[in-house]
Amino acid sequence: SQQGEEDPQALSIQEGENATMNCSYKTSINNLQWYRQNSGRGLVHLILIRSNEREKHSGRLRVTLDTSKKSSSLLITASRAADTASYFCATARPGGYQKVTFGTGTKLQVIP
Amino acid sequence: GAVVSQHPSWVICKSGTSVKIECRSLDFQATTMFWYRQFPKQSLMLMATSNEGSKATYEQGVEKDKFLINHASLTLSTLTVTSAHPEDSSFYICSASPGNPQETQYFGPGTRLLVL
Numbered sequence: 001s002q003q004g005e006e007d008p009q010a011l012s013i014q015e016g017e018n019a020t021m022n023c024s025y026k027t028s029i030n031n032l033q034w035y036r037q038n039s040g041r042g043l044v045h046l047i048l049i050r051s052n053e054r055e056k057h058s059g060r061l062r063v064t065l066d067t068s069k070k071s072s073s074l075l076i077t078a079s080r081a082a083d084t085a086s087y088f089c090a091t092a093r094p095g096g097y098q099k100v101t102f103g104t105g106t107k108l109q110v111i112p
Numbered sequence: 113g114a115v116v117s118q119h120p121s122w123v124i125c126k127s128g129t130s131v132k133i134e135c136r137s138l139d140f141q142a143t144t145m146f147w148y149r150q151f152p153k154q155s156l157m158l159m160a161t162s163n164e165g166s167k168a169t170y171e172q173g174v175e176k177d178k179f180l181i182n183h184a185s186l187t188l189s190t191l192t193v194t195s196a197h198p199e200d201s202s203f204y205i206c207s208a209s210p211g212n213p214q215e216t217q218y219f220g221p222g223t224r225l226l227v228l
Contacts (some may be wrong), residue, residue, distance in 0.1 A: 042118075042219035042221045043146055045218075092215070100213075103155060
């Protein structure tokens with residue numbers, strides 16, 4: 001089964017509001033990453049947080065990681081219409097794996 | 113920098129034919145490439161991991177003989193869908209990593225395949 005599950009599945013907010021999406025996973029990880037996908041396009045890497053980190057910021061993005069709860073959250077502050085996209089978390093497991101496993105995704109719509 | 117291209121971006125083919133999709137890293141050498149499949153409104157499902165000069169490692173449930181992967185050089189990987197059927201219609205995305213693939217993957221724009 002997939003490593004990560006995200007909620008909500010869909011989120012609609014007004015421009016200027018904050019958007020929060022959550023990712024839960026099942027096993028231990030080396031790191032957790034967040035990606036954005038515009039409709040019908042490839043993925044863009046947003047931010048990576050390592051298992052020994054609790055919080056990370058990048059511009060309007062804030063990511064938290066709680067390894068005890070096996071969960072992460074992505075906060076987008078002061079959202080813009082251009083933030084409309086699907087957001088996926090991806091987890092990298094220890095044990096010699098090369099791959100990462102993607103979560104189910106949150107579809108964000110920011111209304112101008 | 114770190115651009116990955118895919119060709120073609122769109123392909124329509126008849127059932128029973130084979131389709132080849134190319135994935136190229138344009139400005140870096142990719143020791144590892146990945147092929148994903150994505151159904152509408154769903155997440156990315158990893159199909160296989162490809163290391164240059166080695167046979168691809170396929171995920172459970174992915175048919176090796178149907179989805180042929182060749183990673184012939186450090187900048188090119190190809191996915192060939194053999195004897196395509198309508199259920200193979202999907203969005204195929206590749207990614208490439210110049211180093212640790214668990215930390216850095218650059219994604220191509222995807223290829224939409226429609227099998228009639």
